[in-house]
């Protein structure tokens with residue numbers, strides 16, 4: 001099977017796109033079943049790695065990380081049944097491999113992360129979008145901007161079968177009777193509007209998304225075309241018919257930031273992380289995603305340092321300020337510690353060079 005240019009499995013199928021088993025299955029069993037999407041992604045077409053070689057590669061990479069750099073991170077344990085790594089066998093992507101594989105890099109004229117609102121956002125959702133822009137700037141140390149909102153569905157496509165489908169009665173949630181095809185949005189809406197200065201162009205919507213054969217997806221991205229589309233609607237309790245609780249707003253923002261750094265990471269050529277608990281871990285469900293940290297591990301972070309020529313001290317300073325401003329206390333504390341340790345790593349590396 002030729003590799004697909006769409007990273008379906010993740011953005012979509014993987015991480016975020018937890019997919020619910022087909023409507024048929026849900027009907028037969030009378031309950032909502034979560035199941036893993038069958039991936040059509042490129043990495044999954046790879047032969048299964050030999051477990052001994054897989055472990056050896058992990059150990060080899062751990063041995064390259066100095067203790068100060070590893071402090072504060074957790075090595076990825078063996079997966080439990082149902083988790084991403086128990087389902088898919090992805091080859092490890094060490095830094096050297098990343099350097100060979102990464103294709104998209106910011107250039108002088110094409111370095112902005114552009115967020116494209118698709119359809120209406122209420123005031124709270126607009127604030128999340130604004131925060132995502134600030135987060136993109138801090139995390140990737142690149143300029144970011146929010147485009148003028150685009151009408152959605154686009155004019156003339158309101159009834160287009162390739163774009164919209166009605167959810168079967170009995171599976172609808174209050175206020176949500178239709179879903180939009182993420183493939184169609186990439187092909188017919190985003191690709192032709194890709195701004196000249198955009199290194200990546202991310203459509204963000206409060207509408208529910210799907211791709212063929214899946215009940216829904218959190219998003220879908222195309223690596224080589226530098227476009228992606230993501231729905232935030234399932235990150236808010238209202239979608240699930242739940243009352244607001246304390247902390248739900250921070251949780252929704254954390255999820256939005258996680259999808260942003262994970263999917264943008266993919267666009268910059270990062271594969272799923274198998275080394276540490278890390279935002280680049282693959283995920284089969286929202287629960288698995290929620291259990292992953294928001295930060296990148298030392299391996300993934302060094303990929304950004306290489307690919308984006310990123311200044312790590314400035315990055316952690318900006319992220320610390322962002323987390324403090326948005327009440328993300330755990331991440332703020334983690335980032336402060338990490339910055340101190342990182343300075344030690346820099347000092348150790350400088351001392352080695354002088355030897």
Ligand SMILES: [Zn+2]
Pocket residue numbers: 009010011014015262266272281282
């Ligand atoms: Zn992914």
Ligand SMILES: [Zn+2]
Pocket residue numbers: 273274275276277278279280281296297298299300301
């Ligand atoms: Zn990682």
